Amino acid sequence: MTFKDFGFDERIQRGIDDIGFETVMPVQEQCFNLLIKENRDVYAQSQTGTGKTAAFLLAIFQLLLTEEKYRGEKALVVVPTRELAVQIEREGKVLSKYLKFNIGSIYGGVGYAKQERMLADGVDILIGTPGRILDFSRQRKADLKSFGFLVVDEADRLFDMGFFPDLKRIIKRMRPFNERHTLLFSATLNTRVANLAWEYMNNPGEVFIEPEKLTVDTVTQELYHVGKGEKMKLLLGILKRDNPENGIVFTNTRHSAWEVAKRLEINNHSVIYLVGDLPQPKRLKIVDEVKKGHHKYLVATDVAARGLHIDDLEMVINYDVPLEPESYIHRIGRTARAGREGKTLTMACEEYVYGLGPIEQLLGHKIPVSWVEEDLIAEDKSEGMVFPFGARFERTTKQRSNDREQRRLRRHGERNDSFNRDGMKRVQRNKREADGRSNNPSSQKPLPGSFTKRPPNPRIASIQSAVSSVAGAGTGNRIRSTTKKSRSSKHGNDKHRYPPAQETMEEVRMSSKNSVNERLAYYREKYGEDFKLAENNTTTGSKTEKESSPVNGKQRKGILARLFKKENLS
Incomplete structure (x- = not known):
């Protein structure tokens, strides 16, 4: 069947003709019906690359334009990855070229401002990842009850990534299942997907496209058994033999993706790598560069197995056998899209060979095995090189410490031109020399922005000294500041940070007298009041003396209050 047989609106058909779509794919035909x-919900098993994105977009466009009860409705599309959200947004804008629908996407890893403006302006088709959708819903910037269509794309991947609780929260914030249309697409069917369809869909119609038929008919598959240490030589030999126009090399770990990309680069191949922990703007930039042909090969983890569409991709190479059988389907789905032909090769080493069994069980047949001939093993210029993960990006502890100090200097407005491996000490030494200061730490001035104590109040200091003398405390101790202790005093030695108090008060000089009675007489004469202290009898040989005992906290408080009163009166 052709698209014209379904009687699409003229504006929709013009967009379809511009893209060049003619024959309807099986999943599209069943979804349109x-x-x-029939105005029924759709529950479909269909692998990526079968045209399901166009299936649900075109069907929703047709209902919004032609059915009166759907006038003004909106559609929400929930996807597992940012790349897939961006891809669906682009495809939707191409198909709706002659329509007045506003289509946008929201996802994490980027700022909120631009997405907030888009939501404020209004959007008819919204594509997003679960986390960002819930964020805007909690902020009441996106009303989920206003959406009359819900599309859950790559449902099995959403479950694998742990988004099932978030997906249930999104559905509960929307209209009841009998007041909306729900479309669920999954490359593989499992119990959780089936339960979701049963619980949140209204009499869905089932669409089942067998994955093994698609892969066998349109993708040429090869399997090589090879040792882990020979995989790079075999990869170079395959690329030399087949010389594809473009290709994707899949690995199971970020470390392997980075290493394979570096080794291919050393062997004079145009290559770039894509892993999940890259910032979102950089990931989008990499995908755009690959689509535009700026790089011949892309090395990626499974983060690129979904949502990445490259026109006429010739080859997919599984450098590592995927850990999950479903990932194999999604990887090889990058090629042979929309009925085109493609080629995929898989390298089974001693580490990942045990993943072949579940994959072949899912496919329903054995993957054809090819023998590794000697002429297929190419010379590897990177052989023997050590590739620690992220060596180009990881920094040593000393470098990170220097970076922190550099940021601190910038905060305080200091020049950091002289900053080098010596770190902060070099900077301080240069500043001291420029200011004519000594290198003696005790003579250093506090750094800008550091916490310092203000000088003690002379009147309060005199009273504190008096109390210390009356209490029998040792003389010569530094008078404490009346300010709160600096936060920075918790860290490091502060003996050079706070200058000693000036002990020039008469009370401090009097405190050097040995006799307690003389000190008491002095304060009795000055304040006209006799300070009574607790006494203890101490016996030394046959002689008994009365000496003042240490003043406890309650006594000290009372003495301090009376001294303050005397000072204020005088």
Whole structure:
């Protein structure tokens, strides 16, 4: 069947003709029949690359334009990855070229401002990842009850990534299942996907496209058994033999992706790598560069197995056998899209060979095995090199410490031109020499922005000294500041940070007298009051003396209050 047989609106058909779509794919035909003609929900198993994105977008466009009860409705598309959200947004804008629908996407890893403006302006088709959708819903910037269509794309991947609780929260914030249309797409069917369809869908029509038929008919598969240490030589030999126009090399770990990309680069191949922990703007930039042909090969983890569409991709190479059988389907789905032909090769080493069994069980047949001939082993210029993960990006502890100090200097407005491996000590030494200061730490001035104590109040200091003398405390101790202790005093030695108090008060000089009675007489004469202290009898040989005992906290408080009163009166 052709698209014209379904009687799409003229504006929709113009967009389809511009893209060049003519024959309807199987999943598209069944979705159009269920959603447009029967107004039923759709529950579909279909691997990526079969045209399911166009299936649900075109069906929703047709209902919004032609059915009166859907006038003004909006559609929400939930996807597992940012790349897939961006891809669906682009495809939707191409298909709706002659329509007045506003299409946008929201996802994490980027700022909120631009997405908030888009939501404020209004959007008819919203594509997003679960976390960002819930964020805007909690902030009441996106009303989920206003969406009359819900599309859950790559449902099995959402479950694998742990988004099932978030997906349930999104559905509960929307209209009841009998007041909306729900479309669920999954490359593989499992119990959780089936339960979701049963609980949150209204009499869905089932669409089942067998994955093994697609892969066998349109993708040429090869399997090589090779040792782990020979995989790079075999990869170079395959690329030399087949010389594809473009290709994707999949690995199971970020470390392997980075290492394979570096080794291919050393062997004079145009290559770039894509892993999940890269910032979102950089990931989008890499995908755009690959699509535009700036790089011949892309090395990626499974983060690129979904949502990455490269026109006429010739080859997919599984450098590592995927850990999950479903990932094999998604990897090889990058090639042979929309009925085109493609080629995929898999290298089974001693580490990942045990993943072949579940993959072949899912496919329903054995992957054809090819023998590794001697002429297929190419010379590897990177052989013997050590590739620690992220060596180009990881910094040593000393470098990170220097970076922190550099940021601190910038905060305080200091020049950091002289900053080098010597770190802060070099900077301080240069500043001291420029200011004519000594290198003696005790003569250093506090750094800008550091916490310092203000000088003690002379009147309060005199009273504190008096109390210390009356209490029998040792003389010569530094008078404490009345300010709160600096936060920075918790860290490091502060003996050079706070200058000693000036002990020039008469009370401090009097405190050097040995006799307690003389000190008491002095304060009795000055304040006209006799300070009574607790006494203890101490016996030394046959002689008994009365000496003042240490003043406890309650006594000290009372003495301090009376001294303050005397000072204020005088």
